[in-house]
Amino acid sequence: MKSYLDFEKPIAELDTRVAELRATQDGSSDIDIEAEIAKLAAKSEAMLSSTYGKLTPWQKTQVARHPLRPHFVDYVEMAFTDFVPLGGDRLYGEDCAILGGFARLNGQRVMLIGHEKGHDTASRVKHNFGMAKPEGYRKAIRLMEMASKFGLPVVTLVDTAGAFPGIEAEERGQAEAIARSTEACLALGVPMVAAIVGEGGSGGAVAIAAANKVLMLEHSVYSVISPEGASSILWRTPEKAADAATAMKVTAQDLLELEVIDGIVEEPLGGAHRDPAQTAKALAAAIEKELAKLSKLDAEALVRQREERFLAIGSL
Amino acid sequence: MSWLSKVRNSLSSLNKRDTPDNLWIKCPSCGEMLFTQEFEANLSVCPRCEHHGRITAKTRFEQILDAGFTVLPTPEVEENPLNFRDTKKYSDRLKAARAANPYPDALTNASGTIEGYKAVLGVQDFKFMGGSMGMAVGEAFVAGVEKAIAQKCAYIICTAAGGARMQEGILSLMQMPKTTVATRRLAAAGLPYIVILTDPTTGGVTASYAMLGDVQIAEPGALIGFAGQRVIQDTIREKLPDGFQRAEYLHDHGMVDMVVHRKNLKGTLAQLLGYLERKEAQ
Numbered sequence: 001m002k003s004y005l006d007f008e009k010p011i012a013e014l015d016t017r018v019a020e021l022r023a024t025q026d027g028s029s030d031i032d033i034e035a036e037i038a039k040l041a042a043k044s045e046a047m048l049s050s051t052y053g054k055l056t057p058w059q060k061t062q063v064a065r066h067p068l069r070p071h072f073v074d075y076v077e078m079a080f081t082d083f084v085p086l087g088g089d090r091l092y093g094e095d096c097a098i099l100g101g102f103a104r105l106n107g108q109r110v111m112l113i114g115h116e117k118g119h120d121t122a123s124r125v126k127h128n129f130g131m132a133k134p135e136g137y138r139k140a141i142r143l144m145e146m147a148s149k150f151g152l153p154v155v156t157l158v159d160t161a162g163a164f165p166g167i168e169a170e171e172r173g174q175a176e177a178i179a180r181s182t183e184a185c186l187a188l189g190v191p192m193v194a195a196i197v198g199e200g201g202s203g204g205a206v207a208i209a210a211a212n213k214v215l216m217l218e219h220s221v222y223s224v225i226s227p228e229g230a231s232s233i234l235w236r237t238p239e240k241a242a243d244a245a246t247a248m249k250v251t252a253q254d255l256l257e258l259e260v261i262d263g264i265v266e267e268p269l270g271g272a273h274r275d276p277a278q279t280a281k282a283l284a285a286a287i288e289k290e291l292a293k294l295s296k297l298d299a300e301a302l303v304r305q306r307e308e309r310f311l312a313i314g315s316l
Numbered sequence: 317m318s319w320l321s322k323v324r325n326s327l328s329s330l331n332k333r334d335t336p337d338n339l340w341i342k343c344p345s346c347g348e349m350l351f352t353q354e355f356e357a358n359l360s361v362c363p364r365c366e367h368h369g370r371i372t373a374k375t376r377f378e379q380i381l382d383a384g385f386t387v388l389p390t391p392e393v394e395e396n397p398l399n400f401r402d403t404k405k406y407s408d409r410l411k412a413a414r415a416a417n418p419y420p421d422a423l424t425n426a427s428g429t430i431e432g433y434k435a436v437l438g439v440q441d442f443k444f445m446g447g448s449m450g451m452a453v454g455e456a457f458v459a460g461v462e463k464a465i466a467q468k469c470a471y472i473i474c475t476a477a478g479g480a481r482m483q484e485g486i487l488s489l490m491q492m493p494k495t496t497v498a499t500r501r502l503a504a505a506g507l508p509y510i511v512i513l514t515d516p517t518t519g520g521v522t523a524s525y526a527m528l529g530d531v532q533i534a535e536p537g538a539l540i541g542f543a544g545q546r547v548i549q550d551t552i553r554e555k556l557p558d559g560f561q562r563a564e565y566l567h568d569h570g571m572v573d574m575v576v577h578r579k580n581l582k583g584t585l586a587q588l589l590g591y592l593e594r595k596e597a598q
């Protein structure tokens with residue numbers, strides 16, 4: 001079942017027409033219809049290519065939030081092997097908005113941590129739509145510290161609208177948990193690579209993204225506040241989200257230019273959701289490449305590189 | 317303009333005492349009409365309900381530091397790096413904020429002593445664009461910590477911010493790890509870091525340096541939290557508990573060491589520094 005975004009309507013219409021023609025063939029093969037299908041399919045692909053070649057920041061935000069976009073659990077399957085999930089913060093509970101555990105990346109042992117949003121109603125509820133509570137961040141801290149202890153590089157996959165805004169999260173110290181998680185990233189004596197694979201939403205994202213190298217998938221977004229949030233606060237209307245997305249510079253391309261990220265991982269034509277396996281392959285290769293470079297640095301140099309990286313942002 | 321709204325306006329310009337408008341202010345908590353001079357003499361705390369009013373960085377320096385402190389220069393950063401505009405240009409908002417405030421951005425440091433103990437004190441001023449954290453705040457925080465390390469003394473920060481400065485987009489978010497690099501360096505130097513959470517401290521500021529103090533102090537009644545109350549209410553659609561995200565609530569939930577009345581703040585800091593100061597520095 002395909003799911004089209006609003007701006008993909010012309011593509012959806014072509015695809016529907018192709019599907020209808022295929023159905024009319026009903027096993028037999030009509031040469032004229034075959035030719036028509038080929039023509040329409042080519043047109044659809046060309047349109048997809050041109051649409052995705054010039055997505056606006058707001059359109060990219062929608063692609064980044066696409067319900068079929070691959071998530072943490074998909075990458076565990078397709079980009080890593082031998083995943084051993086590890087649970088709990090040893091303080092309060094198990095928060096499934098952030099998952100983590102041992103994994104192998106092309107054979108290499110890593111600690112893999114990331115947000116999981118869920119794919120259907122039941123799993124979205126289970127994973128709280130990828131919005132972590134303090135226990136999620138405290139689990140991330142525990143896993144990062146263990147990784148440092150046993151010399152495993154840390155890989156994080158960031159995909160959250162933001163940390164959970166709720167009474168119990170505040171009560172249990174959401175702000176402190178995020179601050180400590182960011183601090184734990186900065187303290188790591190092992191290489192850390194973060195990849196924004198969908199939405200990098202504010203403090204809830206940066207808490208597991210203060211890494212040596214930060215990558216973004218081509219159509220992912222990373223921002224201090226959601227475009228909707230910025231629209232309602234700065235423009236005092238919910239109508240200006242598209243303008244806010246543009247003004248805040250939320251795209252991978254913008255962030256590379258601002259030197260906030262280190263690289264962009266290309267997505268398949270039409271976005272990651274059109275070919276999750278290909279996306280996973282490209283992501284794995286990009287992370288592996290960064291880890292290989294970082295493996296040449298000792299613990300002290302890794303900490304220093306990370307510190308200099310963030311100190312430089314905003315310094316003249 | 318009604319008499320009452322004149323009084324309300326004067327609340328936002330407590331430092332200008334020379335016009336008759338500013339003779340009286342109304343306590344935003346209990347509604348009591350207070351003689352401005354008396355209110356300020358009482359450290360801008362309402363004598364009737366103990367509401368702690370918001371104060372400027374300059375006033376805060378004077379209340380906490382011994383006489384003879386030095387205000388440190390605010391480091392320069394790239395201005396309006398995203399060339400941002402919403403309903404107004406960010407550069408115009410900055411200009412307006414600078415015209416209305418004595419210091420060039422929302423965080424200012426001063427170096428001095430507290431009852432004889434050396435310290436660098438950073439103060440965020442809510443009057444400057446809601447105290448919001450952009451590159452200038454991040455850079456000032458780092459500079460304040462560096463000064464403390466150079467002087468082998470404590471860094472103390474009075475936080476006040478609605479959160480990150482959205483007009484600087486992702487660059488404001490990046491101040492969270494940036495300031496955390498500084499607190500880690502202060503810790504590595506074995507120097508104390510004390511946080512005084514003042515009204516209001518929310519968002520990315522709370523979720524970074526405001527929660528990383530060796531000792532966490534909050535002013536009575538201060539609003540302190542990660543998520544804004546309206547956002548929480550929109551998400552959970554429940555009534556928020558009484559006193560939610562107030563200093564006393566955070567103390568009850570183990571998030572701060574103590575809630576300290578403004579009149580006791582300086583004494584408390586001196587007492588703490590007496591315990592935290594490195595032996596060799598004495």
Ligand SMILES: [Zn+2]
Pocket residue numbers: 343344345346347348362363364365366367
């Ligand atoms: Zn009062």
